[in-house]
Amino acid sequence: MSIEQSLWRMMVLIRAVEDRIGELVAAGEIKTPCHLSIGQEAIPAGVCAALQPDDSLWGGHRSHGHYLAKGGDLRAMMAEIFGKATGCARGRGGSMHLVDPAQGIFGTVPLVAATIPLAVGAALSAKLRGTGQVAVAFFGDGAADEGHFHESLNLAALYRLPVLFVCENNLYSTHLAMKERRVKDNIVESAGLHGLPGERVDGNDVMAVLGAAQQAVQRARAGEGPTLLECRTYRWRGHVGPAADLEVGEDRRRELDEWLQRDPIARCRARLRAEGLSSERFESLEAAVRDEVEAAVSFARQSPAPDDSELLHHVYVSRRGV
Ligand SMILES: Cc1ncc(C[n+]2csc(CCOP(=O)(O)OP(=O)(O)O)c2C)c(N)n1
Numbered sequence: 001m002s003i004e005q006s007l008w009r010m011m012v013l014i015r016a017v018e019d020r021i022g023e024l025v026a027a028g029e030i031k032t033p034c035h036l037s038i039g040q041e042a043i044p045a046g047v048c049a050a051l052q053p054d055d056s057l058w059g060g061h062r063s064h065g066h067y068l069a070k071g072g073d074l075r076a077m078m079a080e081i082f083g084k085a086t087g088c089a090r091g092r093g094g095s096m097h098l099v100d101p102a103q104g105i106f107g108t109v110p111l112v113a114a115t116i117p118l119a120v121g122a123a124l125s126a127k128l129r130g131t132g133q134v135a136v137a138f139f140g141d142g143a144a145d146e147g148h149f150h151e152s153l154n155l156a157a158l159y160r161l162p163v164l165f166v167c168e169n170n171l172y173s174t175h176l177a178m179k180e181r182r183v184k185d186n187i188v189e190s191a192g193l194h195g196l197p198g199e200r201v202d203g204n205d206v207m208a209v210l211g212a213a214q215q216a217v218q219r220a221r222a223g224e225g226p227t228l229l230e231c232r233t234y235r236w237r238g239h240v241g242p243a244a245d246l247e248v249g250e251d252r253r254r255e256l257d258e259w260l261q262r263d264p265i266a267r268c269r270a271r272l273r274a275e276g277l278s279s280e281r282f283e284s285l286e287a288a289v290r291d292e293v294e295a296a297v298s299f300a301r302q303s304p305a306p307d308d309s310e311l312l313h314h315v316y317v318s319r320r321g322v
């Protein structure tokens with residue numbers, strides 16, 4: 001499979017998983033709040049394809065795609081979202097606490113901007129140990145409004161740390177459009193202010209995202225320090241849950257119509273089609289993805305809930321090792 005085909009497949013997987021999660025939330029079977037990234041799939045797919053398995057990933061509340069693209073186990077994610085003992089956080093975290101240390105996924109945390117400095121810490125550790133590992137922080141435009149973002153960029157630039165700051169700018173922080181929160185549309189300029197390179201990328205073009213991430217990773221591994229990528233995109237669903245949130249702000253319906261035309265999966269598919277990939281091949285890959293998603297849902301449904309007696313396990317570190 002070519003790199004572009006595997007990126008297309010990853011985007012299809014992320015969307016199929018999230019479409020299914022949306023259905024299960026609407027049906028009341030999933031109770032945990034779920035923030036869907038439908039429309040934004042090119043960013044996790046493109047960035048993670050530039051990483052090695054032992055590079056670390058740090059995410060936020062909208063991180064299903066980050067987890068999957070970095071190699072996180074789909075069944076363990078679905079079980080986590082169902083609150084089951086087989087979940088990647090043993091059913092205690094839900095959709096917003098996905099973790100898989102074996103794949104370098106050390107934390108997705110719903111406190112906005114909280115994992116940006118953690119990625120800087122991981123990059124400092126990698127630099128001190130001389131491992132060559134890179135750390136990636138995924139965060140939204142809302143997180144770029146927070147002080148953590150600026151402190152992290154400054155420190156990473158000062159110490160020339162191997163870290164990628166990936167801002168997924170979907171133009172909204174909950175229901176607040178960027179223009180209601182910032183005087184200027186200038187997140188990418190924060191890079192220059194703090195002394196690191198910054199680039200605005202078409203976040204709905206998976207090959208553009210991949211190219212920008214590869215360059216940033218190369219710089220980081222060469223000891224040249226951090227990069228900020230501001231990937232422009234748009235989420236098709238509302239802030240949380242499956243609804244489209246069309247009543248949020250007067251611009252949303254028009255914007256959504258425009259951004260639907262820039263569907264990252266359709267764009268990638270059109271390129272692959274022009275290169276000769278047959279409709280039958282697309283259909284068989286899509287069917288395999290659907291089967292994979294249904295197998296994960298069955299696994300989650302059949303898994304046991306955590307036992308009541310373990311309620312306080314894994315909450316505090318115990319000297320007895322419980
Ligand atoms: C420190 C903190 N402040 C506020 C919130 C409430 N909150 C949750 S998600 C969110 C919006 C974040 O927007 P953005 O960073 O652009 O990410 P997006 O939801 O667009 O992916 C806010 C304000 C929070 N979780 N943490």
Ligand SMILES: [Mg+2]
Nearest residue numbers: 140141170172
């Ligand atoms: Mg946002």
